[in-house]
Every structure is written in C-alpha cells, then in structure tokens.
Amino acid sequence: MTPSSAPPTAIARRSLLVSLLGLAASGASCTSTAPRPARSAHAAPLPAGATGPDTWGVADERTTARLLDRVTWGCTARGAHALGAQGARGIGAYLAQQLRAGTTAALPAAAQAQIDAMVISRTPIEALALDMEARQRKAKALPTEDERKAALNAWQQDMRALQREAASRHMLRALYSPTPLREKMTWFWMNHFNVFAGKGNLRALVGDYEERAVRPHALGRFRDLLGATVRHPAMLHYLDNAQNAAGRINENYARELMELHTLGVDGGYSQQDVQELARVLTGVGISLRPLGDEPPRMKPALRRYYVREGLFEFNPQRHDWDPKTLLGQPLKAEGLAEVDEALDRLARAPATARFITRKIALFMVGDKPTPALLQTLARAFERTDGDIAAVLQALFATAEFRASLGQRFRDPVHYVLASLRLAHGDAVLPSVEPALGWLQRLAEPLYGRVMPDGYPLDAAAWSGSGQMASRFDIARAIGAGGAVGAGTAVAAPAPPDMGMAPSRAPAAASAPAAAARTPPPLAQSAYVQAMLPSRSAATRQALEQVTSPREWNLLFLASPEFMYG
Incomplete structure (x- = not known):
C-alpha cells in the first residue's frame, strides 16, 4: 500500500490522526482483519520427540516478522534473512542459534567504530574510577569557591559523558547486533538488577557493570549473573553495601537482594533473614586505593581471607564472623565463601525460580501469563539449575508464547x-543521541530508574495519554528521517533477497546530511507489506488517505497496532 494521490481534506486528515492517537492511548488491542491463533489457556505440550523451539517449522513472512518483533528489538531485513537462512529448520533453528550466541559477534564496522572511539572502551574501569575519584578530591580542595565550582562542573560533565557513552553503546548493540536476543535480555537483566547512574560516581561505573557483570551472563546461569552483580562496585555503591560493616550494619542491599533480585516480596523470608544476610554481606565493598597497594591493616589471622579483584574488595576486618542462619538453615562457610554459600541458597530456592521466571514471562509474553506457563518455566529453571537459555527455550516452545506474538504492549525502549x-534498517546512524533524548522524554532513560525495582513491565505503566502524545511526536520525527541527526547514515551491505527484502537505507555513505533526513520509504518495505493485512480497517483507511511519505510514516508508526509487538 502506498500513499494515495487523492488528498483528503485537512479536517478529515486531522480527524484520522486524532482518532488513531485516541485508539493507541486507550490501549486498544491490535485488531486484525486476518484470523489469529486463539490464546491458549495452557502451555502447549511438546510433540513426542520434539525439544525446545524446534517445533516451529517453517513460518510465513508475517509470523517471521512478529517473532522477530518479540525476540529482538524489532524486525529488520537482516534479521529476517538470518532466520530464512535456516531453511527447512526454520524458526526453531534460528531461536536455538540465538540462545547459544556468545558476546563477541561482530557489529557493522561503522557501529563498532563509534564504540571503539569511546573512553569507556579504551580505559580500564579501575583507572577510570581512580582518576575520577582523584579529580573530585582535587576539585574540592581548590582554594576558592569559583575554582571549586568550575572544577566540579567539569568533573560532572565528564561523568555524564561516560554515562552517555554507556547508553550509546547499549543502543548501538540493540540496533545492529547479529545476536539481538542477547542484547534484549541484557536490557531485561539490567532492569532486574537495576542501578541508578545518577547516584554518586555511578556514571563512571555503569558501563562496566553492564559490560562485565550483566551482558556476559544474560543467557547463562542465573547464579553466575547474581554473583557477578554482587561483586560489582556499581551495585555495592548503589545499594550502600560499601558502608555495611560489623557493628555498623546496613540492611539495604540484603533486603533488595531478597525482595527484588531473588526470592520476591512473597518469597517466604523474614526480617530476621534480612538481618542475617546483611551480616553475611559485611566486608563486601569497594577499594579505591591504587592497584598494587598493600592491603589495609588487619589482624594477621584474617589476612588469608582478604580478596581484591579490581575495584571489588572483601575486607575481613569489616566482616561479622559470628554464626549465621539463613532461611532456616545455618551457614557453614567463612569469609567470602560464606557470601557464596548464601547466594547458592538464594539462587536455588523454589521461590526464586517462580519469581524470576514470572518476570521473564511478563517481559516475553505479556501482563497475564497463565499459571500453567509459569509452572512450566519455574520447572525448567529448577531442572537446569537456573539456565536462562533453557528457560527461554521452554518458553518459546509453548503455544501461549506463539499466541502472544503481536499482542504485547511495547514499553518506550x-x-x-x-x-x-x-x-533505517541496518544503515548505521552516526549518532544515537536523538534516541536517548526520546527515551528521556518517554520516562525510560537507560540507567535512569532511581528506585531499585527497575522500570515496570506492564502495559498500564506506559499506555497513558501523555505517553501516547509523546510517541506521536517521536513517530513524526522518525517518519521524517529526523533520527539521523547531523551526520550521515552508513548503509550496511544488503543480505540476499529472502522474501523479506531490505528497505532502502535512509542515506548512502556518501550522501549529504540533508538527504539522510529524507523520509524513509516505509510503505515499500517488506515488513510493512507483510503486516498491513493484519491492520484494522481504521488504520488502513487512514493510511490510504494521506498524501505524503512523511504523513504515511507518521500514521504507521503511531498506529495502535505498532504499539504492540
């Protein structure tokens, strides 16, 4: 479908725009003129001999598009080609490949060049943190107020720049990585193990937290992921455990570790368990002493328990060595090993399996996963000792997951x-700054959630009228080609034509910036052609009446159906 040559009246066009915005704001479901599979009340049993997602078989273009909209951050021609390259093995083989994906898949050269140029890519976190700490101390020690103010402002600007680099790297990977499921789960776990970059010096740490604590374990074992977050200075600073010491107990991290990270608020623990876990975590903190310095002074008998790994420090002089009981059972280990024993117990608790898999279901299926689906996922978690990829594999094999495609409301990210x-497909944008600004406007900036609970996963949090009005403005900007900014989009090599042919790049590498802001031809894209028959009559009527590519793009991106994926 292309824009009609018969212009509607200005009043009629305005009425269509307002009506579509109203439908989206009301949380209207993706009404379709084509039949959809019924939503299953139970997870589908696997056929005899079938395992995991291999029961999908070969899918048509619309199913392919909807699947990629769900397991990635949005369908692209390259993603459809990667799926189509599996041939007769189809979706099941593609999902299995994504679940096994490592962390080193190559990005397009133009995207990787942006990442390589970042300070956070060229400077070890230890050196970065120590330098920022030294600069702050030096600024505070300057003799006059004007000097102190100027130096601290410069320090703050550099700290904000480090946070922007981390957010830009995250967005570049989300847009262009050939392993999009890992990138999507990285966002999920960053949200689950949330830290707020605006607290103290966290702006300098958040990029490393994502890079070394979260992303490597996004499809791995939950216990490994949990342990990596516990040992990272970003989490220890955010939830105040660096202040937690014997005789000066701080329960903040212990409480959130149980309530938000493992067992859940109804996980069967008590206030006594919180207090015991806080005692376990005493001495787990951060060292900003230069690398290679001697350990802090302590009793000779405690020296063998001291641990320093980068900025992480376990200081046995600050640890509570009295016996402890957690979840009704005594802890037998000592020192940092006691922390690991406590984490083992939390990670393997049935309540943790239920809590974690429910959040995965909310993220990957929708607001109301059935009890049968939740039971299936919790069993997969327990059976595989918290293997995240195995839980996702079990999820992808269910009829409930398939029936949910195209029906989960998209959060701002x-x-x-x-x-x-x-x-823009696979044409690499010269800057993702506009996108970061849009996320700020939509109240879901990366690393911007102040509270430790992470951003909400339910549709109600993001479907208000103010949110929809902002999305409408963003759709107008993207539809006009405004996402490219002042630079030039770099077109990626096109994959072979596999049916879902790539849409034209918004601008070739040598095109001027003005051309880069030409409205992208969405109406001709294979994705749009595959999805249009499932759009409502109101949406299709609105699209038929517009007279310009900009307006057509705006209406498609702001349509009620595009709010779902």
Whole structure:
C-alpha cells in the first residue's frame, strides 16, 4: 500500500490522526482483519520427540516478522534473512542459534567504530574510577569557591559523558547486533538488577557493570549473573553495601537482594533473614586505593581471607564472623565463601525460580501469563539449575508464547528501537543521541530508574495519554528521517533477497546530511507489506488517505497496532 494521490481534506486528515492517537492511548488491542491463533489457556505440550523451539517449522513472512518483533528489538531485513537462512529448520533453528550466541559477534564496522572511539572502551574501569575519584578530591580542595565550582562542573560533565557513552553503546548493540536476543535480555537483566547512574560516581561505573557483570551472563546461569552483580562496585555503591560493616550494619542491599533480585516480596523470608544476610554481606565493598597497594591493616589471622579483584574488595576486618542462619538453615562457610554459600541458597530456592521466571514471562509474553506457563518455566529453571537459555527455550516452545506474538504492549525502549530499526534498517546512524533524548522524554532513560525495582513491565505503566502524545511526536520525527541527526547514515551491505527484502537505507555513505533526513520509504518495505493485512480497517483507511511519505510514516508508526509487538 502506498500513499494515495487523492488528498483528503485537512479536517478529515486531522480527524484520522486524532482518532488513531485516541485508539493507541486507550490501549486498544491490535485488531486484525486476518484470523489469529486463539490464546491458549495452557502451555502447549511438546510433540513426542520434539525439544525446545524446534517445533516451529517453517513460518510465513508475517509470523517471521512478529517473532522477530518479540525476540529482538524489532524486525529488520537482516534479521529476517538470518532466520530464512535456516531453511527447512526454520524458526526453531534460528531461536536455538540465538540462545547459544556468545558476546563477541561482530557489529557493522561503522557501529563498532563509534564504540571503539569511546573512553569507556579504551580505559580500564579501575583507572577510570581512580582518576575520577582523584579529580573530585582535587576539585574540592581548590582554594576558592569559583575554582571549586568550575572544577566540579567539569568533573560532572565528564561523568555524564561516560554515562552517555554507556547508553550509546547499549543502543548501538540493540540496533545492529547479529545476536539481538542477547542484547534484549541484557536490557531485561539490567532492569532486574537495576542501578541508578545518577547516584554518586555511578556514571563512571555503569558501563562496566553492564559490560562485565550483566551482558556476559544474560543467557547463562542465573547464579553466575547474581554473583557477578554482587561483586560489582556499581551495585555495592548503589545499594550502600560499601558502608555495611560489623557493628555498623546496613540492611539495604540484603533486603533488595531478597525482595527484588531473588526470592520476591512473597518469597517466604523474614526480617530476621534480612538481618542475617546483611551480616553475611559485611566486608563486601569497594577499594579505591591504587592497584598494587598493600592491603589495609588487619589482624594477621584474617589476612588469608582478604580478596581484591579490581575495584571489588572483601575486607575481613569489616566482616561479622559470628554464626549465621539463613532461611532456616545455618551457614557453614567463612569469609567470602560464606557470601557464596548464601547466594547458592538464594539462587536455588523454589521461590526464586517462580519469581524470576514470572518476570521473564511478563517481559516475553505479556501482563497475564497463565499459571500453567509459569509452572512450566519455574520447572525448567529448577531442572537446569537456573539456565536462562533453557528457560527461554521452554518458553518459546509453548503455544501461549506463539499466541502472544503481536499482542504485547511495547514499553518506550522497545517502541523507539523498533521504530528506528524499521525506518533505517541496518544503515548505521552516526549518532544515537536523538534516541536517548526520546527515551528521556518517554520516562525510560537507560540507567535512569532511581528506585531499585527497575522500570515496570506492564502495559498500564506506559499506555497513558501523555505517553501516547509523546510517541506521536517521536513517530513524526522518525517518519521524517529526523533520527539521523547531523551526520550521515552508513548503509550496511544488503543480505540476499529472502522474501523479506531490505528497505532502502535512509542515506548512502556518501550522501549529504540533508538527504539522510529524507523520509524513509516505509510503505515499500517488506515488513510493512507483510503486516498491513493484519491492520484494522481504521488504520488502513487512514493510511490510504494521506498524501505524503512523511504523513504515511507518521500514521504507521503511531498506529495502535505498532504499539504492540
């Protein structure tokens, strides 16, 4: 479908725009003129001999598009080609490949060049943190107020720049990585193990937290992921455990570790368990002494328990060595090994399996996963000792997951990324700053959640009228080609034509910036052609009446159906 040559009246066009915005704001479901599979009340049993997602078989273009909209940040031609390259093995083989994906898949050269140029890519976190700490101390020691103010402002600007680099790297990977499921789960776990970059010096740490604590374990074992977050200075600073010491107990991290990270608020623990876990975590903290310095002074008998790994420090002089009981059972280990024993117990608790898999279901299926699905996922978690990929594999094999495709409301991050991926495909944007600004406007900036609970996963949090009005403005900007900014989009090599042909890049590498802001031809893209028959009559009527590519793009990106994926 292309824009009609018969212009509607200005009043009629305005009425269509307002009506579509109203439908989206009301949380209207993706009404379809084509039949959809019924939503299953139970997870589908696997056929005899079938395992995991291999029961999908070969899918049509619309199913392919909807699947990629769910397991990635939005369908692209390259993603459809990667799936189509599996041939007769189809979706099951593609999902299995994504679940096994490592962390080193190559990005397009133009995207990798942006990442390589970042300070956070060229400077070890230890050196970065120590330098920032030294600069802050030096600034505070300057003799006059004007000097102190100027130096601290410069320090703050550099700290904010480090946070922007981390956010830009995250967005570049989300847009262009050939392993998009890992990148999507990285966002999920960063949200689950949330830290707020605006607290203290966390702006300098958050990029490393994502890079070394979260992303490597996004599809691995939950216990490994949990342990990596416990040992990272970003988490220890955010939840105040660096202040937790024998005789000066701080329960903040212990409470959130149980309530938000493992067992859940109804996980069967008591206030006594919180207090005991806080005692376990005493001495787990941060060292900003230069690397290679001698350990702090302590009793000779405690020296063998001291641990320093980068900025992480376990100081036995600050640890509570009295016996402890957690979840009704005594802890037998000592020192940092006691921490690991406590984490083992929390990670393997049935309540943790239920809590974690429910959050995965909310993220990957929708607001109301059935009890049968939740039971299936919790069993997979327990059976595999918290193997995240195995839990996702079990999820992808269910009829409930398939029936949910195209029906989960997109949060702001998913909406912005899906819009950019559709509009620009694999042409690498010279800057993702506009996208970061849109996420700020939509109240879901990366690393911006102040509270430790992470951003909400339910549709109600993101479907208010103010949110929809902002999305409408963002759709207008993207539809007009405004996401490219002042630079030039670099077109990626096109994959072979596999049916879902790539849409044209918004600008070739040598095109001027003005051309880069030309409205992308969404109406001609294979994704749009595959999805249009499932759009409502109102949406299709609105699209038929517009007279310009900009307006057509705006209406498609702001349509009620595009709010879902």
